[in-house]
Amino acid sequence: MKASTAHLGLPFFDDVHRTLGQQLADWVPAQQVDESDDRSACRQWVQRLGDAGWLRYCVPAGNGGALGGALEKLDSRALVILRETLAFHSPLADFAFAMQGLGSGAITLAGTPEQQAAYLPAVARGEKIAAFALSEPDAGSDAGAMTTSADQADGQWALNGRKTWISNGDLADFYVTFAKTDASAGTRGITAFIVDARVAGLDSSEHIAVMSPHPLATLRFAHCRIPATAQLGALHGGFKLAMQTLDIFRASVAAAALGMARRALAEAVRFSRERRMFGQTLADFQLTQAKIGEMAALIDAAALLTYRAAWLRDDSEQRAAGTRVTTEAAMAKMTATENAQRVIDMALQMHGGMGVKVGTRIESLYREIRSLRIYEGATEVQQLIIGKSVLQS
Numbered sequence: 001m002k003a004s005t006a007h008l009g010l011p012f013f014d015d016v017h018r019t020l021g022q023q024l025a026d027w028v029p030a031q032q033v034d035e036s037d038d039r040s041a042c043r044q045w046v047q048r049l050g051d052a053g054w055l056r057y058c059v060p061a062g063n064g065g066a067l068g069g070a071l072e073k074l075d076s077r078a079l080v081i082l083r084e085t086l087a088f089h090s091p092l093a094d095f096a097f098a099m100q101g102l103g104s105g106a107i108t109l110a111g112t113p114e115q116q117a118a119y120l121p122a123v124a125r126g127e128k129i130a131a132f133a134l135s136e137p138d139a140g141s142d143a144g145a146m147t148t149s150a151d152q153a154d155g156q157w158a159l160n161g162r163k164t165w166i167s168n169g170d171l172a173d174f175y176v177t178f179a180k181t182d183a184s185a186g187t188r189g190i191t192a193f194i195v196d197a198r199v200a201g202l203d204s205s206e207h208i209a210v211m212s213p214h215p216l217a218t219l220r221f222a223h224c225r226i227p228a229t230a231q232l233g234a235l236h237g238g239f240k241l242a243m244q245t246l247d248i249f250r251a252s253v254a255a256a257a258l259g260m261a262r263r264a265l266a267e268a269v270r271f272s273r274e275r276r277m278f279g280q281t282l283a284d285f286q287l288t289q290a291k292i293g294e295m296a297a298l299i300d301a302a303a304l305l306t307y308r309a310a311w312l313r314d315d316s317e318q319r320a321a322g323t324r325v326t327t328e329a330a331m332a333k334m335t336a337t338e339n340a341q342r343v344i345d346m347a348l349q350m351h352g353g354m355g356v357k358v359g360t361r362i363e364s365l366y367r368e369i370r371s372l373r374i375y376e377g378a379t380e381v382q383q384l385i386i387g388k389s390v391l392q393s
């Protein structure tokens, strides 16, 4: 099944995005990856996405990125198109793509030229797998409450503590890791570091199994020594850097949800046209038409918020560097993930027994969508961000 490209005509996009969307929509359906083992499938996807040049949209132009000129930094609309299209076909392909971006995003935003040269071109080629290590057992939504520490010793940094729910854990080549450099300063006492996966004192062997399998692990740092040059961005500037990275990628999570919802609707439309009952097709029933109508409207509402968040970030980046789009990204992430859950549930209900049969596309979408309402800021965190911003305006 090929993803529709009708939305590319919307005025949020430029010709460069339209071409990208068309080419990708032709490329993905031809890829056959055995996804029975999530770790090896993820590696394969990273390799294919790298070989085909799609990962170049995860890094800026000067370091192997695809877009030059006015779009030379990370282009949110390209990320949105890529994630939506990949998620339509394979949520695991989307995951592999997204993690290259999220895991290297802080290096794009704050890395020194040496750090950028050491990591970003390799991320774009799929030669280095990236990860973003923020969450801890007692610091998920309350990211500022983290306790993993980084202390200076003999001209190096020593990390101690635990990070968990780390996507690409035990698969990544490096982890952008956030740690407390001043335990008493809350969100103002956090610094980011680039931690190479093979460093002594880092144990990533504890894998976490989830309902829609993808590589996840807990990281344990025990007197893990990393060089002074591994510091990423300003001392104590880590929390803002994490939030700035999430501002970019939250809108792209919305796009992934959108891709899954579009797939569910396409499956529902196909099924309802084929399935016969009481002397007519399922699509002939008004009840079905009403559901299809509701699903399509939920999808379009999510799409418009998602494209707005991406367009605003690209636009603000060109015109007034530093403008925050946190609220718009939060609205997009919250609405697109919640709407996708409803759309997929409606599509499953329409499929009847086939919807819960293990191995069908609807059954897997039903499991795959669930975590998107939780990671990169749960729906409740997005509500908080939006509410605070409305009250402050």
Ligand code: COS
Pocket: 134, 135, 140, 141, 142, 143, 144, 187, 188, 239, 240, 243, 244, 246, 247, 324, 326, 375, 376, 377, 378, 381, 384, 385
């Ligand atoms: N861009 C730049 N700076 C930001 C920012 C953003 N998007 N969001 C917050 N900041 C800054 C604030 O301006 C503030 O700066 P000052 O110290 O100079 O005043 C600082 O960061 C702290 O902000 P705030 O007080 O709002 O932080 P809170 O501890 O209240 O946390 C939430 C706010 C809940 C929004 C934040 O912790 C969050 O996003 N949590 C979810 C984390 C997450 O997504 N986890 C999943 C990890 S990836 S799977």
